[in-house]
Amino acid sequence: MPPQPLFDLAKIDMNRILVDQEGIYKVNPHRFEFMLLDAICYLDPQSETMAGFRDVKEDEFWVRGHIPGRPIFPGVLMIETAAQLVSYYANTVSPGKGFLGFGAVDNVKFRGTVTYGQRLLMVGKMLEMRQRRCVGAAQGFVNGQMVFEGLITGMWL
Secondary structure, three states, X not given: OOOOOOOOHHHOOOOOOOEOHHHHHOOOOOOHHHOOOXXXXXEEOOOOEEEEEEEOOOOOOOOOOOOOOOOOOOHHHHHHHXXXXXXXXXXXXXXXXXXXXXXXXXXXXXXXXXXXXXXXXXXEEXXXXXXXEEEEEEEEEXXXXXXXXXXXXXXXX
């Protein structure tokens, strides 16, 4: 049985875009195939929680070769999507520190698959914000079902 969501998912309105891709571009350095967030749809600095989503498309680079005939969104890209959400949040509350790179990925579990045509909702909660690193818990959902969970540690580079 999956754990409870990090916060009440009913608080999230995916039709209310707080930050679009252009806004994410201003904060995160990822471009082209590695721009994995389409929008930020929830931010609560008081509880240090956030949510964003990715609309997974049929023409993405991995579709042709990641399980031909049954393409599934690679788990490593779910981790990267979570990292970009945590990075966006950390860079907006601590601007000017530079690039937030991977320090660690812990307790990752994949609980379902994601394929093109689906929206991957990624939610996060900051657990630690320090001078040299930050840690965020992340969970991914498709149609309300948890498909991913893990801890993302970022280091300022």
